[in-house]
Amino acid sequence: MSSAAWQEWVDCRLCGSRDLRRLFTAERSGREVVRCRACGLVFYNPQPSPGQAAALYARDYLDNEYPPERARAQTQLAHRRLARIERETGIGSLLDVGCGRGHFLAAARERGWKAVGLDVSPVAVRLAAARAGVTVYEGELTVPPRAELGPVDVVTLWDVLEHLRDPVAVLEAVPRWLRPGGLLVVQTQNVRSVTAAWMGRRWEQFVEFHLYHFSSRTLRRALERAGFLAVRIEDIEAFADLDPLHPPPEGDPGVPGTLRRLRDGLFELAGYDRFNVMVAMARTLSGPTP
Numbered sequence: 001m002s003s004a005a006w007q008e009w010v011d012c013r014l015c016g017s018r019d020l021r022r023l024f025t026a027e028r029s030g031r032e033v034v035r036c037r038a039c040g041l042v043f044y045n046p047q048p049s050p051g052q053a054a055a056l057y058a059r060d061y062l063d064n065e066y067p068p069e070r071a072r073a074q075t076q077l078a079h080r081r082l083a084r085i086e087r088e089t090g091i092g093s094l095l096d097v098g099c100g101r102g103h104f105l106a107a108a109r110e111r112g113w114k115a116v117g118l119d120v121s122p123v124a125v126r127l128a129a130a131r132a133g134v135t136v137y138e139g140e141l142t143v144p145p146r147a148e149l150g151p152v153d154v155v156t157l158w159d160v161l162e163h164l165r166d167p168v169a170v171l172e173a174v175p176r177w178l179r180p181g182g183l184l185v186v187q188t189q190n191v192r193s194v195t196a197a198w199m200g201r202r203w204e205q206f207v208e209f210h211l212y213h214f215s216s217r218t219l220r221r222a223l224e225r226a227g228f229l230a231v232r233i234e235d236i237e238a239f240a241d242l243d244p245l246h247p248p249p250e251g252d253p254g255v256p257g258t259l260r261r262l263r264d265g266l267f268e269l270a271g272y273d274r275f276n277v278m279v280a281m282a283r284t285l286s287g288p289t290p
Contacts, residue, residue, distance in 0.1 A: 006046045012036040013043070013168045013212070014222055020045060026206030033206065033213075039221060042191045042213040053165055056209040057121050066101040078107035080240040081185075085154060086111075088281065089183050092153035097141060098160035102128030109134055116149060141173045142166075151179035161188045161219075162210040171226040181286035184228060185279065187236065191215050193276040194267040205276075216273055219280055228282035235275035 011018045017038035026033050031044040048056070066074065081104070091112045096104050099117035101124070108115035109132055117128050117136035129136040137146060145151075155174055161167045174184055189205040190196065192215030196203045205213065214222070216233045223231045264274055 006048045008047045014041040015039040024201040029208040041218045074103040078104040094154045095152045097157045099128045102131035105132035156185045187279045190278045195276045223282045231282040233280045236277040239279040
């Protein structure tokens, strides 16, 4: 964890409210967690500067998040994700945002997709292009799309949204990269899950580089604000079977099965979701805006 102070105080990116409630200091990151009283978005405040945010993603970040011993599991997961997407769209063109070492891009190319990647990390751009054998651009979704790329059928953001300094602005930029009726797929953690509520400040997702923490409700609101239609949010296990990269969160194994089911049921009655990781699918308009 970095000792550098973060000093960029922000209003709620989702609704613009300044009415923020401090919740606690997260154990893993040491950062202050707040929740917007108006819309419920949870995030760190203050936020890092652009330079501080970039410094979180040195080479060792990729080594830690994508170690060689997990390459096979990541490839298998990529194929399961793509099989699900293909049931929605068939095989076409795809842009993977935050593509890391390129496991998903490599699987997409193998299955016949016209795939390209986008990442802010020069190291990730080089590694992903070498692994997948496809074009990978360095940059962000908020810049105009490359003229040679053209609109794609599918845009994917796997565990990317929570890392962004302005995730709502990024979602609003996605339709420029998608063809009319195109599909956006977003995976992120669920701060309104039973596990997050149970763990509180000890939740395993409150790490330093997760700047924003969506619930199923705030994610839906962000997607609808960005102009997406037919928003569908699912448990990750329903989307692509059990994800080997997201094992049961800390704390849960210590709760016996019967007690866990009782606990989960009570939390659900209070409005929490059982799933700790969620996947959202949403469509752009099928034609010009009236």
